[in-house]
Amino acid sequence: MSATRMIVLPHGTRADRDTRPAARVGRVVGSILLVAFALALLTPFFWMVMSSFKGPNEVFSVPVRWLPEVWHVDNYFALWIDTDMAIWLRNTIILSTVVTFLQVLTGSFAAYGFAKVRFPGRDVLFLLYLGTIAVPWQSYMIPQYVMMAQFKLTNTLVAMIVLQAFGAFGVFLMKQFFETIPEELSEAARLDGLGEYSIWARIMLPLAVPALGALALITFVNTWNDYLGPLLYLRDKSIWTVQLGLKNFVANNVTADYSMLFTGLTISVIPIAIIFLLGQRFFVEGIATSGLKG
Known part of the structure; x- marks a missing residue:
């Protein structure tokens, strides 16, 4: 029963x-x-997506027309043919991918040192490094440009990569996550003969996938959307990014065809939307767990 x-x-x-x-x-x-x-x-x-299918005179019509009267699908073909959109996308993908990889690599490695390795002046050095977040880039971009010019790195993608390969925010985010990992794991690995490099690569990184995903997503989006940096360093049209290329396309267009601009913006948003949809789980989990300790 x-x-x-x-x-x-x-x-x-x-x-x-x-x-x-x-x-x-x-x-x-x-x-x-x-x-x-x-x-x-x-x-x-x-509204941006719908405007990419409108004619030149429909974008800023009064009253606002949310849907185009005639769907100009040919805007996408015209933009691809009349501009260097393929080159701009290639440069932006290369720049964003390399910068993201380097930020994740350097940020996680430095964060492991600040979180798990004890050395004199560790906390003071971390606070000083973290304080650089409060300094706006505009305040030191001219000395930075002069330094890059002395190294003859201006007008190259290398300059953009070097300047963005390190970031205090990434170190802070990863350090907060590493501190949630029990210290006993590191101690046990050291007793088994593993060095600090091996502990970081074989133990910490696999456990920090959510934080790594969040950092990668944030870095990729910020690098992809950056306009001021490419405007300052990239002069040759062959190395322009999407944001810089679209701005110059509209500025050099006598008729100011904003429907074509919205077409380009829609194309530039598609990779970001795909990456965010694929990585949003890691982003939410990484941000949520990075604030926990113990």
């Missing part, structure tokens, strides 16, 4: 509170607000 067991929850528990009408109404209102907020964020993106 089987006995039926009844579980009685004490009054005032979470399950009891969730069945109250006020709780249900609160959840519904919260869901409506979140949907409204999401639609507000997606509206400019929707």
